[in-house]
Amino acid sequence: MLGFSVALRPDVLWFAFLGCVVGTLVGMLPGIGPLAGISILLPLTFGLDATKAIVMLAGIYYGSQYGGSTTSILLRIPGEAASVMTCIDGNAMARKGRAGAALCIAAVGSFIAGTFGVIVLTLVAPPLAAFALRFGPPEYTALLVLGLIFLAYMSTTSLVRTLLMAALGLLLGTIGIDVMTGHFRYSFGIAELGDGIGIVPVAVGLFGLGELLATPSRQVKNDVTAPKLRELLPTRQEWRDSAWPIARGSVLGFLIGIIPGSAHIISSFVSYALERKLSRQPEEFGKGAVAGVAGPESANNAASTGAFVPMLALGLPTGPVIAVLMAALLIHGVPPGPNLVNDHPNVFWGFVASMYVGNLMLLLLNLPLVGVFVNLLRIPYAYLYPLIIMFCVIGVYEVNHSIVDVWIMLIFGVVGYGLKKFGFDPAPLVLGLVIAPILEMSLRQSLIMSDGTWSIFLERPIALVLLLISAALLALAAFSMVTRDWRGKLAEVEAGEGADPGPRL
Amino acid sequence: MTLRTDHAAGLFFIALGVLVFALSGDLPFGTISSPGAGMMPKLMAGLMIAFAVAIFAVGHTSQRLAEIDWSDRWHALLVVLITAAGIYAYQRLGFLVTMSLLVFTLLVIVERRNALIAAAYAIGLTLFAYWLFGKALKAPLERGILWF
Numbered sequence: 001m002l003g004f005s006v007a008l009r010p011d012v013l014w015f016a017f018l019g020c021v022v023g024t025l026v027g028m029l030p031g032i033g034p035l036a037g038i039s040i041l042l043p044l045t046f047g048l049d050a051t052k053a054i055v056m057l058a059g060i061y062y063g064s065q066y067g068g069s070t071t072s073i074l075l076r077i078p079g080e081a082a083s084v085m086t087c088i089d090g091n092a093m094a095r096k097g098r099a100g101a102a103l104c105i106a107a108v109g110s111f112i113a114g115t116f117g118v119i120v121l122t123l124v125a126p127p128l129a130a131f132a133l134r135f136g137p138p139e140y141t142a143l144l145v146l147g148l149i150f151l152a153y154m155s156t157t158s159l160v161r162t163l164l165m166a167a168l169g170l171l172l173g174t175i176g177i178d179v180m181t182g183h184f185r186y187s188f189g190i191a192e193l194g195d196g197i198g199i200v201p202v203a204v205g206l207f208g209l210g211e212l213l214a215t216p217s218r219q220v221k222n223d224v225t226a227p228k229l230r231e232l233l234p235t236r237q238e239w240r241d242s243a244w245p246i247a248r249g250s251v252l253g254f255l256i257g258i259i260p261g262s263a264h265i266i267s268s269f270v271s272y273a274l275e276r277k278l279s280r281q282p283e284e285f286g287k288g289a290v291a292g293v294a295g296p297e298s299a300n301n302a303a304s305t306g307a308f309v310p311m312l313a314l315g316l317p318t319g320p321v322i323a324v325l326m327a328a329l330l331i332h333g334v335p336p337g338p339n340l341v342n343d344h345p346n347v348f349w350g351f352v353a354s355m356y357v358g359n360l361m362l363l364l365l366n367l368p369l370v371g372v373f374v375n376l377l378r379i380p381y382a383y384l385y386p387l388i389i390m391f392c393v394i395g396v397y398e399v400n401h402s403i404v405d406v407w408i409m410l411i412f413g414v415v416g417y418g419l420k421k422f423g424f425d426p427a428p429l430v431l432g433l434v435i436a437p438i439l440e441m442s443l444r445q446s447l448i449m450s451d452g453t454w455s456i457f458l459e460r461p462i463a464l465v466l467l468l469i470s471a472a473l474l475a476l477a478a479f480s481m482v483t484r485d486w487r488g489k490l491a492e493v494e495a496g497e498g499a500d501p502g503p504r505l
Numbered sequence: 506m507t508l509r510t511d512h513a514a515g516l517f518f519i520a521l522g523v524l525v526f527a528l529s530g531d532l533p534f535g536t537i538s539s540p541g542a543g544m545m546p547k548l549m550a551g552l553m554i555a556f557a558v559a560i561f562a563v564g565h566t567s568q569r570l571a572e573i574d575w576s577d578r579w580h581a582l583l584v585v586l587i588t589a590a591g592i593y594a595y596q597r598l599g600f601l602v603t604m605s606l607l608v609f610t611l612l613v614i615v616e617r618r619n620a621l622i623a624a625a626y627a628i629g630l631t632l633f634a635y636w637l638f639g640k641a642l643k644a645p646l647e648r649g650i651l652w653f
Contacts, residue, residue: 043644044638044644046644047643047644160556160559160560161556161560163556164553164556164557167549167552167553167556168518168549170545170549171525171549171550171553174545174546178542181533181541183533183541183542185532185542185543186525186528186546212584213577213580213584213585214577214581215577216576216577216580382612382618383612383626385611386607386608386611386627387608387630389584389607389611390604390607390630390631390634391634393588393591393592393595393604393607394604394638394644397595397647398638398644398645401645403592403595403596406595407592410588410592413585413588414585421573421574421575422510422513422514422573423510423567423568424514436545439545440545443545444540444545447537447538447539447540448538448540451538452537452538452539453537
């Protein structure tokens with residue numbers, strides 16, 4: 001009840017609404033994904049209290065999942081990477097004149113899955129946080145190692161490439177003053193680097209500017225047809241066909257969402273593969289199967305909610321978007337983790353309750369206003385990306401009023417462009433950058449506690465279990481030369497995204 | 506031997522790892538019971554080199570370096586140069602002048618749009634952003650030479 005008394009306050013409702021609208025736009029517009037969107041808009045929350053800030057930023061995140069489906073269905077452009085699978089059957093439905101029905105099923109499926117995810121989050125996060133209070137430095141070290149291994153295991157690129165990117169991120173995370181000894185590391189006499197490299201310039205550079213550099217405007221088409229409101233209702237048969245895929249997608253998505261990695265992307269691929277396997281008419285997939293829209297759309301929304309569990313309960317990011325949201329909480333003086341629910345109950349429960357409200361808002365917002373949102377896609381990309389660059393510069397500069405941060409953003413924009421050309425996924429780099437201080441601190445504290453014995457990680461049961469899981473995953477990955485169907489498909493689609501008009505995170 | 510993308514990437518990251526070691530001379534590794542400031546960076550640089558060697562070793566299966574599509578390179582280069590000029594000017598000229606020029610230059614030089622339309626769009630957009638950030642959200646924007 002505490003949560004709803006916070007979330008239903010008019011001022012909090014307003015910021016939830018704002019986040020949902022901006023998120024929908026971020027999900028739809030080319031060249032800007034949720035990570036860049038949240039990073040750019042982070043400075044706008046500086047004048048707000050922590051609750052309003054996190055409510056708005058989270059609204060952008062799950063709103064972008066809704067928005068991404070619109071461009072997938074109407075234009076066959078994945079507005080957001082998690083909507084890649086929706087392109088296949090969603091656009092096939094649109095070509096059959098069922099665009100409205102596909103949009104409606106995607107929105108309703110997203111709503112049901114999002115709400116399901118929030119209910120489970122409400123039930124799971126507090127006991128998990130209570131359990132995490134038993135964690136000391138060795139357990140945190142083991143947990144972070146497991147997170148990185150999971151990320152590599154679930155990655156859409158190769159295990160080694162992902163680990164290399166994570167190691168680079170961890171390395172970049174060591175730049176600045178060493179808090180334990182006071183040594184300056186790799187700061188080259190630049191005072192601003194004493195505080196280290198911020199996540200916002202790196203994330204905006206890699207995912208915002210880097211994407212724009214690789215997307216010349218001549219590659220972006222703007223032929224859009226908006227469906228009429230009366231065409232939005234699916235038939236009774238379409239509802240029946242989508243009911244179980246929505247249910248399965250919700251459960252599957254939430255479970256995958258808790259695991260580190262690009263969960264919202266992977267969950268939609270797993271859901272699509274599952275629905276095709278369970279379907280009585282698998283040959284319909286690719287030609288406009290309703291289950292091919294309902295399952296993946298539900299899964300990616302449930303995964304977005306599931307990803308909040310480790311953040312709220314353990315203080316661990318499962319992906320770069322969650323990492324930026326964590327950074328936002330820290331900026332507002334609220335450290336996420338096991339103590340969040342006790343120390344800042346207003347923020348915790350207000351945030352959880354706002355997600356119920358936000359999902360309802362998105363449903364009401366996305367269906368009737370789909371025509372209005374789609375009209376924004378008619379803005380020529382040539383006029384849109386200078387605006388995004390302007391927002392990148394302002395967004396990064398306003399975090400610390402540091403021009404060095406803006407230069408770092410530009411450098412990482414070029415790095416992101418290069419990584420894309422050579423087939424590296426920058427997401428593990430961002431994650432590595434975020435967890436580097438926590439990992440380094442907990443590793444060094446563990447070694448000091450044990451007086452220099454590595455066996456401390458084997459003597460403590462929780463740490464041992466976590467490390468055994470990591471070892472098992474590495475062994476599995478080493479043996480698994482047989483690529484899974486959905487992984488191969490994801491890699492294929494992502495490889496093809498380079499030529500796509502609207503690729504983004 | 507044909508140079509392939511993973512060969513180039515592997516070599517690049519090996520060189521980066523070696524560079525990190527070279528720059529870490531004054532950072533103490535410490536001991537296991539008392540790790541120093543250099544422990545984590547050196548461990549990570551070592552891991553990065555190991556992974557890069559692995560990528561290089563199996564690089565023969567990757568795409569040929571010459572096959573990478575660089576058709577967007579001029580677009581990318583121009584955007585980077587114009588943005589760099591904008592960043593350089595930002596604290597000197599201030600928000601309104603720099604952002605108007607940044608948007609105008611991108612539209613005219615990169616996108617070859619009509620200069621009048623580009624100017625109107627650039628000024629309109631910048632004024633909107635100025636109102637949104639500077640007035641509505643009260644974010645302190647750089648004033649530069651205009652003093653407002």
